[in-house]
Amino acid sequence: MTDTNTRLLYRIYDSDIGYSFRKSRIAVAATIVTLIYFLAAIFAPLVAPTNPYDLASLNLSDAFTPPAWVEGGSSKFLIGADDQGRDLLSAIIFGARMSLLVGFASTFLAFVIGVSVGLVAGFRGGMVDAILMRIADIQLSFPAILVALLIDGVARSVMPSDMHDTIALWVLIFSIGISGWVNFARTVRGSCMVERGKEYVQAARVIGIKSTTIMVRHLLPNVMGPVLVIATIQLAVAILLEAALSFLGVGMPLTKPSLGTLINTGQNFLYSGEWWITIFPGVALAILVLAVNLVGDWMRDALNPKLR
């Protein structure tokens, strides 16, 4: 009896104070940071001081210019220049653009595959469901990085090596997308299983509505909340994965560097003291991922109070 009442009281306490006070200030800040990244990425050519892809404008004598506030720094390069004499700030803005492009595209791919598989498995049930979910189980027991690396490796083996750089973007999107569909599929399938048994779906069936229509019109809206949360978290995962692959030298090429590529190039100069070439892209990446993770955290709490 009062047990339920205690829980109720606890929930009021927990949701109001806990939620709006404790969380949202952080969530708002994280959302703002994320938006800044998005805008900077979209409008990179307008925002960045120079165009880092324009090799003709580079001057090797600018190479290794330290940040402006360090001795030997130049106001021309606010946070320094890299080994090619490229403005590091511009490189980071364009790098973030690449990272976000791969992140969004691969998350979208994972979303499309995962939601379709989940809907089919959840709605068809039986053998189809069993086979699809076994595949999901097997893939889930392998870390995403391994799956992505393998696909990446296979693609590299199949393609002639002079094409590697031009197709790198697509290979990345594909391999990261493929590695991330399972969570979408499981969630959608789970909700489908629950919803399928409910009366409104059965009623819809009885009056002869086609099952695909039921799926799209009735089931999908119900699972959109959790799917959105997974998508946000997957975005953070995808950005990290892309950075890791690029860092390992099998991602974005030097001609179109992402944040991971920049960190990778920069680390060679750590020993000689040019720390800024790798530290700034690293910090930029970490802040982006942290902000997206925080937004995801907050969304999960907001959309599903039970999960807390």
Added chain:
Amino acid sequence: MAPQNDSPPLLEVRNLSIEFPTRRGTLVAVDDISLHIDQGEVLGVVGESGAGKSLTGNAIIGLLEHPGRIASGEILLNGKRIDNLSYEQMRRIRGRDIGAVFQDPLTSLNPLYTVSRQLVETIKVHTDLDTGAARARALELLEAVGIPAAKERLSSYPHEFSGGMRQRVVIALALAAEPRLIIADEPTTALDVSIQAQIIALLKRLCAERGTAVMLVTHDMGVIAETADRVAVMYAGRVVETGPVASVIQNAHHPYTSGLMGSIPHMKHGVNRLTQIDGAMPRLNAIPQGCAFNPRCEKVFDRCRKERPELISIEQNEVACWLYQSDVGGVS
């Protein structure tokens, strides 16, 4: 109604209030209630969900869940205050002086430990027995609560028992250190109807044999009628009527109590219709002014909506209702 002798009652609750601070202000879940239980007595505390019965029980054993807290009042065990003890001091009282039985036997036992281990650890906390002696005592207890083949079942895990058997184990655990008071919080609500009577009978018999007093918290008036010596009826965090069980049942004064009585099926009477009280108990953040029961009361009049009635003695009962306050003067 306390026996007027020198020794204090076993347990006394004086003007206890329990509140929950929330962002929109403090909710008062238990409002200024007083209760007492004598040695070996069974006090039934009855009321609807949310009336504050379980909270009172939890407050007595010092296990109010955060953020609930005792706002005012005292709880005395043998005349000594226990509501202001430290966690460690209170721990020594829990189990040894006051045992507890909770609602759901399925979740009251740790699934990862055998019944024997849970009994032995409880016995050893409160006595000087070594493990061997504690095991022997555990076996006695299981036999006492009527577990068949108790010796073999000692090494069983909770999931290997049925619900009724688990509640017997829970009772054994509550009795392990021979406490003088047991707080039984809806001990049969989660059980099959066919088993409820067995468990209540068992609890009553064991406590009678040991002279253990019981505070039986329930919403089931029938259980109270069979088991309790005295009864306290709670509504929206307050005691509205209290007295000897026969007197409260046969001669209910408060309209709410009468309504509850109307909900007990009787075999003897020819009337086959059970009455019901219209409406629902108010939420804690919307307790009406005056008597909390006034929106549902058939006999409501002006005063009920303005002033809050206190308990006064009428015959053997104490009742908080304006119906009686005009002719029987004075607040008890």
Added chain:
Amino acid sequence: MIAFAVRRFIQAIVVLLAVSLIAFVMFKYVGDPISQMVGPETPIDQREALREQLGLNDPVPLQFMHYLGDVVQGNFGRSFRTGLAVDRVLLERIPATLELAIVAVLYAVVAGIPMGVYSGLYPDRWLSKFFQTVSLIGISLPTFFVGVILIYIFGPTLNLLPTFGRGEVVHIGFWSTGLLTVSGLKSIILPAFTLGMFQLTLIMRLVRSEMLEVLRTDYIKFARARGLSNRAVNFGHALKNTLVPVITVIGLQLGQVIAFAIITEAVFQWPGMGLLFLQAIQFADVPVMSTYLLVVAVFFVAINLVVDLLYYVIDPRLRLDRAVAQGG
């Protein structure tokens, strides 16, 4: 118990078969093994002869059977890049990766569980909040970046710890260990810390949320109502119940760590399987890639199996063959 183990074992075999099929498909269809084995000047008829001799013209299912046969005998073909037998090359690399993974997980567990227990028991203390904040940052920081920063701090700046390689190793049979020499021990600190950090934050967060969950259960309340000491309730009852799901995750993490080691090995030039795999990817060295996949799969499956059985031992509710609820 035995039925359970057998069922799990069969599942493990199925998973391994599925993975070998993938490895086989890679092996067969990615790149042409013949052109990797002979020079470009070799005439067509010689190539065909070799193809026939290697069984590459057999029906595909038969080739798969042959492949499985080879794999079971430890014959994984030769590296396209070095020409060395893959099993030898890989076997040499296994100890480095395993030592790194185990040290990393040990450190994550030893540090992560107490931190999680503390912040679960005392969620309002500042230290718990500090742990929470740090863990969120830990989850967001890319592993390789942590490694790079550590290298910068302990390498050129402080010059305290080695930042690449395994240091001196001792050979015991086929196993080479760096854990018995000072330079080996010093060398493993930074890579293991880097590799374990993500797992640490994960374990900490999991233990904390499980602990909070368990502390709200009825049996914990009942344990308190029985007068058990705080210590007995928190560590005797709550912790054990918390650890049931945590052990599963830790077990699965060990598998993840072996794969994540690829990044750490690359950062610290740690001579393990991961580094080998990475080089194989860069050079499209399919036999090494597919063999790595198989070896890792064997590890994963073995770990999963052990975790399942461990779970079974810890949680009596799973021992269903004994669980015949009696009498009501």
